[in-house]
Amino acid sequence: MKNFQIRSKMVNGVAVLYLKGHLDAHQVARFEKELIRLIKENNFNILINGQDLNYITSAGMGIIMGYIDEVREKGGDIKLCSLSDRVFETFDLVGFTEIYDFIKDEQVAIEKFSHISPKA
Protein backbone atom coordinates (compact mmCIF):
# COMPACT_ATOMS: atom_id res chain seq x y z
CA MET A 1 0.00 0.00 0.00
CA LYS A 2 1.28 3.46 -0.88
CA ASN A 3 2.08 5.84 1.97
CA PHE A 4 0.63 8.78 0.05
CA GLN A 5 -2.08 9.02 -2.56
CA ILE A 6 -3.40 11.95 -4.52
CA ARG A 7 -6.42 12.30 -6.81
CA SER A 8 -8.34 15.22 -8.21
CA LYS A 9 -11.74 16.03 -9.62
CA MET A 10 -13.57 19.11 -10.88
CA VAL A 11 -16.59 20.26 -8.87
CA ASN A 12 -18.49 23.32 -10.11
CA GLY A 13 -15.34 24.83 -11.62
CA VAL A 14 -13.21 24.08 -8.59
CA ALA A 15 -10.30 21.64 -8.85
CA VAL A 16 -10.45 19.53 -5.71
CA LEU A 17 -7.25 17.72 -4.73
CA TYR A 18 -7.72 14.83 -2.34
CA LEU A 19 -4.62 14.01 -0.31
CA LYS A 20 -4.43 10.73 1.55
CA GLY A 21 -1.83 9.34 3.93
CA HIS A 22 1.61 10.58 4.89
CA LEU A 23 2.95 13.59 2.96
CA ASP A 24 6.65 14.14 3.66
CA ALA A 25 9.74 15.14 1.67
CA HIS A 26 9.84 11.71 0.03
CA GLN A 27 6.33 12.05 -1.40
CA VAL A 28 6.14 15.75 -2.07
CA ALA A 29 7.20 15.68 -5.75
CA ARG A 30 3.93 13.95 -6.68
CA PHE A 31 1.93 16.63 -4.92
CA GLU A 32 3.86 19.41 -6.66
CA LYS A 33 3.50 17.72 -10.07
CA GLU A 34 -0.28 17.52 -9.67
CA LEU A 35 -0.54 21.13 -8.52
CA ILE A 36 1.55 22.31 -11.47
CA ARG A 37 -0.62 20.29 -13.86
CA LEU A 38 -3.77 21.96 -12.55
CA ILE A 39 -2.28 25.45 -12.82
CA LYS A 40 -0.95 24.78 -16.35
CA GLU A 41 -4.47 23.75 -17.33
CA ASN A 42 -5.69 27.15 -16.08
CA ASN A 43 -7.34 25.84 -12.94
CA PHE A 44 -6.86 28.63 -10.44
CA ASN A 45 -9.64 27.75 -8.03
CA ILE A 46 -8.01 24.93 -6.12
CA LEU A 47 -9.34 23.21 -3.03
CA ILE A 48 -7.13 20.83 -1.09
CA ASN A 49 -9.24 18.27 0.75
CA GLY A 50 -7.18 16.72 3.56
CA GLN A 51 -9.85 14.53 5.10
CA ASP A 52 -7.65 11.44 4.73
CA LEU A 53 -4.33 13.20 5.23
CA ASN A 54 -2.82 12.04 8.48
CA TYR A 55 0.60 13.74 8.35
CA ILE A 56 2.21 16.69 6.59
CA THR A 57 5.64 18.27 6.90
CA SER A 58 7.01 21.62 5.77
CA ALA A 59 7.81 20.01 2.40
CA GLY A 60 4.09 19.76 1.58
CA MET A 61 3.24 23.12 3.12
CA GLY A 62 6.09 24.69 1.16
CA ILE A 63 4.51 23.59 -2.12
CA ILE A 64 1.27 25.36 -1.22
CA MET A 65 3.29 28.43 -0.22
CA GLY A 66 5.29 28.38 -3.45
CA TYR A 67 2.28 28.55 -5.78
CA ILE A 68 -0.31 30.54 -3.85
CA ASP A 69 0.92 33.91 -5.10
CA GLU A 70 0.77 32.82 -8.76
CA VAL A 71 -2.74 31.45 -8.28
CA ARG A 72 -3.95 34.59 -6.52
CA GLU A 73 -2.39 36.80 -9.22
CA LYS A 74 -4.59 34.92 -11.68
CA GLY A 75 -7.65 35.73 -9.59
CA GLY A 76 -7.98 32.34 -7.96
CA ASP A 77 -7.08 30.87 -4.62
CA ILE A 78 -5.87 27.74 -2.87
CA LYS A 79 -8.11 26.83 0.04
CA LEU A 80 -7.98 23.86 2.36
CA CYS A 81 -10.80 21.83 3.85
CA SER A 82 -11.71 18.85 6.03
CA LEU A 83 -8.39 18.61 7.85
CA SER A 84 -8.00 16.54 10.99
CA ASP A 85 -7.20 18.50 14.15
CA ARG A 86 -3.66 17.12 14.09
CA VAL A 87 -2.90 18.22 10.53
CA PHE A 88 -4.60 21.58 11.09
CA GLU A 89 -2.34 22.12 14.08
CA THR A 90 0.74 21.56 11.92
CA PHE A 91 -0.43 24.31 9.53
CA ASP A 92 -1.15 26.50 12.54
CA LEU A 93 2.37 26.03 13.94
CA VAL A 94 3.86 27.87 10.95
CA GLY A 95 1.15 30.53 10.81
CA PHE A 96 -0.65 29.30 7.69
CA THR A 97 -4.03 29.55 9.34
CA GLU A 98 -3.75 33.34 9.28
CA ILE A 99 -2.97 33.47 5.57
CA TYR A 100 -4.99 30.66 4.04
CA ASP A 101 -8.67 29.88 4.14
CA PHE A 102 -9.34 26.69 6.12
CA ILE A 103 -12.90 25.38 5.94
CA LYS A 104 -14.31 22.33 7.70
CA ASP A 105 -16.73 21.19 5.00
CA GLU A 106 -15.92 20.58 1.32
CA GLN A 107 -19.28 21.81 0.01
CA VAL A 108 -19.03 25.04 1.98
CA ALA A 109 -15.48 25.50 0.70
CA ILE A 110 -16.57 25.04 -2.93
CA GLU A 111 -19.33 27.61 -2.44
CA LYS A 112 -16.75 30.10 -1.12
CA PHE A 113 -15.09 29.98 -4.54
CA SER A 114 -18.33 30.93 -6.29
CA HIS A 115 -17.70 34.68 -6.12
CA ILE A 116 -14.23 34.26 -7.59
CA SER A 117 -13.84 34.59 -11.38
CA PRO A 118 -10.30 33.62 -12.35
CA LYS A 119 -8.57 35.87 -14.87
CA ALA A 120 -8.06 34.29 -18.27
Next chain:
Amino acid sequence: MKNSAIFPQKPDFSITILSQTQLLKMVVELTRHITTLFNFPAAEAQKISLAIDEAVTNVIKHSYNNETDQHITIEYFLAPGGIKIRIFYRGLPPDISDEEINVSKMIKKKKKGGLGVKLMKTIMDSVTYETVDGENCCEMIKWQKTI
Protein backbone atom coordinates in the same frame (compact mmCIF):
# COMPACT_ATOMS: atom_id res chain seq x y z
CA MET B 1 15.36 26.96 30.84
CA LYS B 2 16.04 23.70 32.64
CA ASN B 3 19.54 22.35 32.96
CA SER B 4 20.39 20.01 30.07
CA ALA B 5 23.18 18.46 32.19
CA ILE B 6 20.67 16.01 33.65
CA PHE B 7 20.79 13.97 30.46
CA PRO B 8 23.07 10.92 30.44
CA GLN B 9 26.46 11.14 28.76
CA LYS B 10 25.73 8.21 26.50
CA PRO B 11 22.56 7.93 24.43
CA ASP B 12 19.83 5.59 25.57
CA PHE B 13 19.23 4.71 21.95
CA SER B 14 20.85 5.53 18.64
CA ILE B 15 20.34 4.70 15.00
CA THR B 16 22.39 5.39 11.89
CA ILE B 17 20.56 5.65 8.59
CA LEU B 18 21.44 6.38 5.01
CA SER B 19 20.56 9.85 3.71
CA GLN B 20 17.40 8.68 1.95
CA THR B 21 14.02 10.36 2.21
CA GLN B 22 12.27 7.00 2.01
CA LEU B 23 13.62 6.38 5.54
CA LEU B 24 12.02 9.50 7.02
CA LYS B 25 8.77 7.75 7.89
CA MET B 26 10.69 5.09 9.81
CA VAL B 27 12.53 7.79 11.80
CA VAL B 28 9.22 9.52 12.55
CA GLU B 29 7.64 6.30 13.77
CA LEU B 30 10.70 5.40 15.85
CA THR B 31 10.78 8.83 17.47
CA ARG B 32 7.06 8.72 18.18
CA HIS B 33 7.48 5.30 19.74
CA ILE B 34 10.39 6.37 21.98
CA THR B 35 8.71 9.59 23.12
CA THR B 36 5.42 7.81 23.82
CA LEU B 37 7.23 5.14 25.83
CA PHE B 38 8.79 7.96 27.78
CA ASN B 39 5.39 9.27 28.80
CA PHE B 40 5.07 12.18 26.42
CA PRO B 41 1.39 12.60 25.52
CA ALA B 42 0.52 11.36 22.03
CA ALA B 43 0.07 14.88 20.66
CA GLU B 44 3.48 15.96 21.98
CA ALA B 45 5.12 12.78 20.67
CA GLN B 46 3.65 13.53 17.24
CA LYS B 47 5.09 17.05 17.26
CA ILE B 48 8.54 15.96 18.44
CA SER B 49 8.57 13.37 15.64
CA LEU B 50 7.70 16.10 13.16
CA ALA B 51 10.61 18.25 14.40
CA ILE B 52 13.00 15.32 13.90
CA ASP B 53 11.56 14.69 10.43
CA GLU B 54 12.23 18.34 9.55
CA ALA B 55 15.78 18.23 10.90
CA VAL B 56 16.70 15.02 9.04
CA THR B 57 15.03 16.28 5.85
CA ASN B 58 17.17 19.43 6.03
CA VAL B 59 20.30 17.30 6.39
CA ILE B 60 19.42 15.17 3.35
CA LYS B 61 18.37 18.10 1.17
CA HIS B 62 20.84 20.79 2.13
CA SER B 63 23.88 19.22 3.77
CA TYR B 64 24.04 16.13 1.58
CA ASN B 65 22.41 17.75 -1.48
CA ASN B 66 20.14 14.69 -1.85
CA GLU B 67 23.05 12.26 -2.09
CA THR B 68 21.64 8.93 -0.93
CA ASP B 69 24.81 7.16 0.27
CA GLN B 70 25.72 9.42 3.19
CA HIS B 71 25.13 8.69 6.86
CA ILE B 72 23.04 10.33 9.57
CA THR B 73 23.21 9.24 13.21
CA ILE B 74 20.33 10.05 15.54
CA GLU B 75 20.87 9.73 19.29
CA TYR B 76 18.13 9.81 21.93
CA PHE B 77 18.92 10.81 25.53
CA LEU B 78 16.22 10.34 28.12
CA ALA B 79 16.03 12.05 31.50
CA PRO B 80 13.27 12.64 34.01
CA GLY B 81 11.11 15.33 32.50
CA GLY B 82 12.69 15.60 29.10
CA ILE B 83 14.26 14.19 25.97
CA LYS B 84 17.36 15.31 24.10
CA ILE B 85 17.90 14.28 20.51
CA ARG B 86 21.19 14.80 18.70
CA ILE B 87 21.56 14.38 14.94
CA PHE B 88 25.12 13.92 13.63
CA TYR B 89 26.07 14.29 10.00
CA ARG B 90 28.83 15.53 7.73
CA GLY B 91 28.39 17.45 4.50
CA LEU B 92 27.67 21.15 4.34
CA PRO B 93 27.21 22.89 7.69
CA PRO B 94 23.71 24.22 8.31
CA ASP B 95 22.82 27.72 7.20
CA ILE B 96 20.59 28.68 10.09
CA SER B 97 19.56 32.28 10.51
CA ASP B 98 18.15 33.67 13.74
CA GLU B 99 15.93 35.93 11.66
CA GLU B 100 12.24 35.51 12.35
CA ILE B 101 10.60 33.62 9.49
CA ASN B 102 7.79 35.61 7.89
CA VAL B 103 5.44 33.42 5.86
CA SER B 104 3.84 36.39 4.05
CA LYS B 105 7.25 37.52 2.78
CA MET B 106 8.10 33.97 1.73
CA ILE B 107 4.87 33.76 -0.29
CA LYS B 108 5.74 36.99 -2.12
CA LYS B 109 9.15 35.53 -2.95
CA LYS B 110 7.47 32.27 -4.08
CA LYS B 111 9.73 30.35 -1.70
CA LYS B 112 8.97 26.70 -1.06
CA GLY B 113 11.55 26.07 1.66
CA GLY B 114 12.45 27.48 5.04
CA LEU B 115 9.43 26.39 7.05
CA GLY B 116 11.16 23.36 8.54
CA VAL B 117 13.40 25.36 10.87
CA LYS B 118 10.40 27.42 11.99
CA LEU B 119 8.56 24.21 12.86
CA MET B 120 11.56 22.82 14.73
CA LYS B 121 11.98 26.00 16.79
CA THR B 122 8.26 26.25 17.49
CA ILE B 123 7.92 22.65 18.63
CA MET B 124 11.12 22.13 20.60
CA ASP B 125 12.26 24.05 23.70
CA SER B 126 15.82 24.28 22.39
CA VAL B 127 17.40 23.86 18.94
CA THR B 128 21.15 24.35 18.56
CA TYR B 129 23.64 23.59 15.81
CA GLU B 130 27.38 23.18 16.03
CA THR B 131 30.15 21.93 13.76
CA VAL B 132 33.32 20.35 15.15
CA ASP B 133 36.08 19.12 12.84
CA GLY B 134 33.66 18.79 9.93
CA GLU B 135 31.04 16.91 11.88
CA ASN B 136 27.76 18.75 12.28
CA CYS B 137 25.40 18.25 15.17
CA CYS B 138 21.83 19.43 15.58
CA GLU B 139 20.71 19.15 19.19
CA MET B 140 17.08 19.47 20.21
CA ILE B 141 15.56 19.32 23.68
CA LYS B 142 11.94 18.99 24.70
CA TRP B 143 10.77 19.17 28.29
CA GLN B 144 7.61 17.54 29.48
CA LYS B 145 4.94 19.94 30.63
CA THR B 146 4.31 19.79 34.34
CA ILE B 147 0.68 19.70 35.35
